[in-house]
Amino acid sequence: MSNSANGAALPGAGGLGSIFDARQQVSEAVSAGLKRRYARERRFRLYGMLATLFAVVVLGILLFTIIRTGLPAFTQTMIKLSVTLYPQEIDPKGDRDPQTLSSADYQRLVRDALDDYFPDVTSRNDRRELFAMISPGATYVIRSMVMADPSLIGKRIEIEVPLKDDIDQFAKGKIDREADQANRRVSDKQIGWYQRLVDRDLIVSRFNTTLFTAGDSRSPELAGIWGAVVGSFWTMTLTLLMSFPLAVGAAVYLEEFAPKNRWTDVIEVNINNLAAVPSIVFGLLGLAVFIGFFGVPRSSPMVGALVLTLMTLPIIIIASRAALKSVPPSIREAALGVGASKMQATLHHVLPLAMPGMLTGTILGMAHALGETAPLLMIGMVAFIVDIPSGPLNSATVMPVQIYLWSDAPERAFIERASAAIMVLLGFLTVMNLLAVALRKRFEKRW
Amino acid sequence: MIAMQATTGRATDAAASPVPAFMTRDVCVFYGQKQALTNVSLDIHRNQVTSLIGPSGCGKSTYLRCLNRMNDIIDGCRVTGSILLDGQDIYAGSMDVVHLRARVGMVFQKPNPFPKSIFENVAYGPRIHGIAKDKTELEAIVHNSLEKAGLLAEVKDRMDQPGTGLSGGQQQRLCIARAIAVQPEVILMDEPCSALDPIATARIEELIDELREHFAIVIVTHSMQQAARVSQRTGFFHLGILVETGDTEQIFTNPRDKRTQDYITGRFG
């Protein structure tokens, strides 16, 4: 305090004394401010930590709920059946004609097998309830076994077939046994029968391979994500094949070759706008132009990829231009200076240096596209499709749309599968991002 | 002083070579509306080192970049006047800029090796011009150029390591090797020693003196001593004008213009 009083008198004072006073004053001011500066710094760090913590916690909760809901979908409750393949039922003529084998009434065999377990269930209604516990998929299992090996006919086979989704949910403890019968999807009788099956060791829980090998189905226990995965694969491949070369070409042209004038400014503004357009608009455009005008098959990965290409193009262009901009001009000058043409300088030197950035942008764009749902709803990729698409022109759906469809379904088992599908999708995204990192590392090492 | 005497002594002989490599007349350069050079007329002779000196921002780099049309890549840059290389107007439509840059090499102020191997750095020019017939010939060219640039001994065991991993002075010599690998007629150097220590600088000056046997060299420098040591002719730029040009000895001992005198005696700039 007394020093600052001295300081006020400073201009009037002269000689060494005043310089000393001034120094003293500066150091006082610095140390006084120092405390405040450190406090501010601590507060700033705390805010940052809180923000990070918040993000991590929210993400953790999200992941936790998804995993908790989705994990049970990876197992499926099965029933062991002992089915007798009566020749008179399957192949009355005995000529092993595939046509006959394929259209035989296998459901009857399944029912016979169940009747063997429950000889006491005789009334029509009870039997219907009993049979409803087994998935319609059981008949497909038997049929495909018989078709693959007709010599089985006449024998007795031991198989495991999936239980209907409601019973499966009950087995997983998702249905409240105490609730009023009218309010749950499993009846008291079914619970009793299920219990008897458990007591006789006829119920097993198996890894749900169907989830990874089947397409969509009306029955949750028969539904799988493979159809959507293949659809996503085709869509993503085509999107990448179309958007990457186009975007890199456009970015290189705009950044390296185009004159900087009003036209390129207009183009730049438009590209930036395009990146901000709601994705559903691209879906509408795709519907009108690609399907309506060019006649690309509806619901096909091809039309999906065209729409997603439009959507990812601006993202990749912007990232690529930023990557090109970050290449030091001295590299261009060096190449031009030894007599490289503009194109050689770009291809040999600028592009390889910009590639890591471009790839990052591309993978970000692709990850965006992989998770995109809205525009695909507009072009029919939301249709119920059982078959696994065998090419880019077949009808298909993609993973996020499948997730959307399942989360909307009334059956609990579908909700569970939706979460499982989300986990798989997140897995894919993680792999993609790791790939991006690995690729970038490789590129960087080469330089 | 003795060293200067020796080099300038040789300069007078070399100045006798009749046809200049570059003949520039009334060169004006505009960056947009702004005029950076006004009516510069200067000759660059073979087997000589021509140094360009002058205060910062006077247009030395701009002039240098006219000689291999490096200004082309700057938006809004316009060059007028005539610049003849062997009697050919380099700004004429018939002049191919790629060919021109193969004939007129450039070493930049900041070392800018490609982020590739040392070998690739030097081999790049000959490769794109198709100078070498096969791999052995290419290797010979790379060897030769590194040898001439005085870098071979230091790098011959690590030719496949990145050129960016060399020291600043080594990088600059690598850039010189890269420039001479395409056998240009003229080498332009923009402050090649500005980032170097005295030893590396001396090494490069020696090199410039050796290169003079094969090439015409133009060097921009802020060091009066350097200009005096390495060059035979000197041009003094001031505010976009070529104030004075002549034999180095004459410029440094007996400048005709007041501004030149002030500059070399350190009174401004």
Ligand SMILES: Nc1ncnc2c1ncn2[C@@H]1O[C@H](COP(=O)(O)OP(=O)(O)OP(=O)(O)O)[C@@H](O)[C@H]1O
């Ligand atoms: N790309 C450019 N755009 C606009 N003006 C420029 C550009 N490059 C140079 N100039 C201007 O032209 C003038 C000459 O610049 P130049 O780089 O030739 O100077 P210099 O003599 O090389 O200076 P230094 O010794 O600092 O390198 C300067 O006034 C500069 O501001």
Ligand SMILES: [Mg+2]
């Ligand atoms: Mg300069």
